[in-house]
Amino acid sequence: MASFTTIWVCFVFTTELALPHVEAFCRFKNNHDQINVTCRKETKFPSGIPQNAFLIDLSHCKISSLQRKDLQSFSQLRIFRIAGSQLRTIENTTFDHNQQLNVLDLSRNSNINSDTTKTFICHLARMNRNVRELYLSVMNITTSDFYDIIRCLEKTQLTVLDLSSTIKGSLKNYTFSKMKSLRVLKLGSIYPVNLRALVNLTLLNTLRLSDTKLEEIPSFYDRDTNATLLPSLTALYLDANYIARLPSKSVGLDNLEFMSMRSNRLMRFTASDISTLSTKLNTLFFNTNKGIHIEECSFSESVTRLELRDCRIAFSRNVRTIFRTATHMTGLSLTKNTFDQSDDALGTIFHPMPNLTHLSLEYCSIKHIPDTTFQGLHRLIMLTLRGNRISKLSSKHFRDLHSLESLNLAENKLTMVYEDVIKSFPPSLKAVDFAQNPFVCTCDLLWFMKLFRGGRIVFLETDTNDAYKCYNPAEMAGKKLTSFEITDADCVHMSLGVKLIIMISGIVCFVALITLVVYRFRWYIGYGYFLLRARRREAMEVSGQTQYAYDAFVAYNKNDLTWVKDELLPLLEDEAHLRLCVHDRDWLCGRDVIDNIVQSIESSRKTLLIVSNAFAASQWCQLEMTLAQHRLLAEDRNALVLVLMEPIERRNVTPRLILQMRQQTYLEWTDDPVGQKLFWKKLLRSLKKQSGSIVHSSSVDRPKPEFSEDGIEPGCVDVDVSDRTPLSQRAHV
Template sequence: MGCTATTLLLSFCATTCFCVLTSSDGISVLPSRSDSTTKGKDWTFCYLNICMCSGPLANCQFGHLTYIPTLWDNITQLNFTDNNLHWISNDTFANITHLNLHFLSLAWNKIQNISDDALAELRELKHLDLTGNDLLTPIDLATAFRGLDNIPLQSLTLSGMKLKHVPLNMFHGMKNNVLKYLVLEKNHLEEYNQDAFSILGNIRVIELGGNKISSLKWAHAPYLSRLALDGNIITKVPSFCGVNSSFYPKLQKLYLEHNLLTETRPYMFKCLPHINILGLNANPIEGIETNTFSELPRLKNIFLKNLKGSKMYIKNHAFNNSNVKRLTMDGSQFTYSDNNVDADSFSGCTGLQSLDLSFSDMYGVNESFFMQLFKDLRGLGGLALGGCKLVSVPDAIPLMLHNLVYLKLFNNRLTFLPKDLFRNLTKLTHLYVDGNKIPEFDEDTFPEKLRKRLRNVNLANNPFSCTCSIRWFLSWVHQDKKKFQQFPYFYKCSSPAYYLHKSLSEISFSEQSCLFERTVYVAVLGGTVPLIIVFVICALLYRWRWQIRYYMYLLRRHDDRIVDEQHLTYDGYVVYSTDDTPWIIKEVLPNLEDKHGLALCVHERDFDVGGAIVDNIVESVEDSRKVLIVLSPNSIQSEWCQFSINYAHRKSLVNGPESLIVILKEEISSRFVSSSIRLLLDPQTYILWPADDEDVEARVLFWERVAARVKGVTGRE
């Protein structure tokens, strides 16, 4: 799978791949010689038994070479990671200067010196990676970069090189360069001084995560759109306001996660007119002050997950910004019942669409507080209050939040749902009430219109009372199994004793048996007074034992789902092997995004920075209306593609088979076809890519057909 800009080569590609920067944040990954994906028919040895080539790609990783050999004339990308080029001069590249080389990885070569003219002959070079060459000093690099002055270099990776500082003249040899992406992750930098990068007039992205930075010195960077300072030891953020202007007038994404910030202050991020995403996760922030995020006209996303301050307070109007669409605070464990959180915290957030307060402490909070807390959030489409110790559903939800599309109340202490809870929630399609203590769900709470409208329901891990009273519920579950997440494995009876631990899928109640049960009940009730007394005593004792079981039954299942299902980001998530990247760039993106206006999620371009690959895959699938699976000999042998396909299958069980679009790019040998892939190869379900390059009309019709399948769900014209 792909890497993101902040993990460029260092964390993932260090062992099994090398990467090519293809867009603002996207990375295209090429396999190593030891990777299973290189063993297909498209890869062949092109130099002894050391270097392997496939089309324009050459891979000489782990070759122990002290020189760069002659390679095929069509090679444009060379992975020379983990070799022994200790000294690099103009002669080092003599065998490849005739190539139109665009990408070159010299990571982990134990390089000690690079002459000032060594790189000058690589006239078409766009991406250079020197990761892991920790013998090079800043002076050595400044010398080497003189050869890059007139080269169209777009990205430069200097991660894992134990650099302690960036001298002001380190990049002066590149003053005429068009460099846009600079990665300096996982070094030993103690200071970020923008003056050191000012000579790079076109710089768009600077990645400085995983260093030891404690000092920040801003300077004017007119085009910088992304600044990542996560994983450092920053304790204070200076003002972004320069003399009559902003230091970063076009900055859109600022990441300060996993630092040592302890405070916020009013107008803290003023003078960032284009900021869209602000990441402050996992800082020891004590609290959020009034108007911390005000005066940011384009701020859409605020991430405050897992804050770990000691006081944990939120002042009134702390998030006062009508432009914010998404606020994520799960895991920060604010206590709402001790006056540390002001009831007007969210005042002014009239545009908020998604709010996640999961794993806060809301035990004992009164209804008037909730009414004030949510008063400006009437347009909210998604609310997550999982793990908040709630013993009842706040009245403010049904009374005020009529636009909710998803509601998450998992892992609380709820024992019932009010009958009129969903009466005004006419847009609700996703409901998560799993991990509570609810024995029965009343049929009046779930009228027929609601049951038909709901698309995803999770009521798992509740202590179901398996009596005739749930007969209606069993009928609903069996009729709409695909809607119920975790069914049947986590839907089990807690009572009566003879059904204990049985799955709801294993029990049934006929109309006759339930009618007989009611008849017997009436007869017993109308019997003698001693029998009635005995019955009542037994029922009370039984009910007392039953409640004890409930209070002992609490399964806390952490759930990080925060996707706003009504406002999904993407029309489709594309599953493909990185060996097929050229085809994706040449065919898929121009035809579906440019011509048909669809928004696609491509892992090499759109994965979140710093996130685990598994998390990125799951969140991207959940945030996409459809999944486009590109089947080829490469993709069916990729473990990450297999994972993506299996997860997409799981989602299709909920959203229906039309949520999957299968494109057969090439014929596949049956010996590589797994059972899950075999299901996708039903001729009624996949779309075959026309192999004939000259059949233009067939390809046009192909893309029209794919786009139509996507738009069938998205509702696009």
């Protein structure tokens, strides 16, 4: 089968071609005096194509019709492709003047009427005797028209016929028996498979039975003669089926050399299973068989090429011997599997295969390459490690790769490629790919930049946007490597400056870290400071040296200031003659808030908390309560009085407030006059009585409380609280 590769290069024709006009979406290539034309996006047959064109490719255009006048001037045309171009009509005599035509591809033009296709193919079979390859995949052909087409093609010398996804249902016996010249036959998406349709195809060497719902590899023995139906078959494609295992006995494929079983359900196989299938089998494509289990030494010496892409194999110590007997392996693809980094399986798994020339390990989650990984691979030509997590290269990685020509390390985590690594590259290396790596553009990258600009090695993807760019330092982030200008002289002068910058940066970072820690834990630092002060005051109290400046420190929110000024202060200060510390009046200006809080609590015999919703929602008020609670525990005395001004909403309730209210009886303010009288009596008694221990006292030691009819201990308050005239209307004492 002739193979032609379309290369998208704009060819500049000489004056000998004398082209008056060339279509905008066409590309031309002169390949040894053979003009190859490739067009895309055309809506009609393009003009301006040289009459001596050898190949015309109009695939994926939007040409709805082909006529005789379109192609009658191309007498040297050998290959014509118009696959997937939305063809609707095609004139029977379209190729009558193209008697040199060898290859015709009409695939994926399902809009053509079945009868039109049949009439055209039968006319082509009569008029163009040189057609050898015909591609009719994914066409709209009825069953009756299909068999009429086959009868017409029996008169030709076709060697390649593609009918994938074109025919429905199973084939009749002897369908292709008269097409004895066939060498390649593609029959995808037919089921059930009837191998009797292939009788007499003694020259057939390639067969595709992809997507045919096969659950096992069928037998190719003729049940009448017990001989193999396809004695020349060397390549078999069974992709996208449901096959779960290889056959345990011969199926008549003794000459098979190539097998593709991609996207099946293979669970496991051994070397004996492969040899049973064919002793000549040397190429295996087992890609996308999820969860496949491979036994030890599963591949014999006969296997030279193997693909196990995307099989979810975890290569570890337990499976690193699967290639022990594959000593003649030359091509191996393990892309999209994983390597266990913990047991160093990657370091030895390839050692039994010294003949490897192509190795693909793309997207295998490799973080570290052991120094022994490629040991002994002297013949390796192409190595692909794209899409891993490799962050460091060693000169030992490449010391045995004497024949390496292509190296792909794109999409890894490489920030630097050092001088010793560059020098370890073999002289044979011609192309490398380091695209999409997070390079740090400093003097350490100098040797890599020399290689990048040197020209001895081709860097792939250099024209792709952001393929090679700096990620660090910050001033270089996002810039392309081509704009990173640095020389040896720059690096000599920069070395001292870089060290100085690093040192200063370290000091700045340390100071910033300390500042951040102090800011983040400022409340806890305040706690510690308060604890030390509390311990000191506790010792002074034991020795009788404690002197308080205030009877109580009043902690309240600014929203409750009116109540404090008009209700609380007049009674406690003017009438009960208590000394109160109120932050709006008694705090020193310019002093730190925390210092003022701590000083006020320590200078007061007790702390009075005026709790409201505003108080509970305030961070500073919460801090005052926390410090007061800490003093309560640290000094082991009841120095905290809590007044509840109103019901606290659930969203404002904190764990500390709940704990305090559960552990200590608190006073509740009320609008009822009788209740207010009781409230003031209780509050005065709480502020005037001595502070006793809350830890060491017991129910036995405490005096039994006495109650009057109104529930208040009699005689504990000698202040008249019946007069509730506001502070503004009273004369100060």
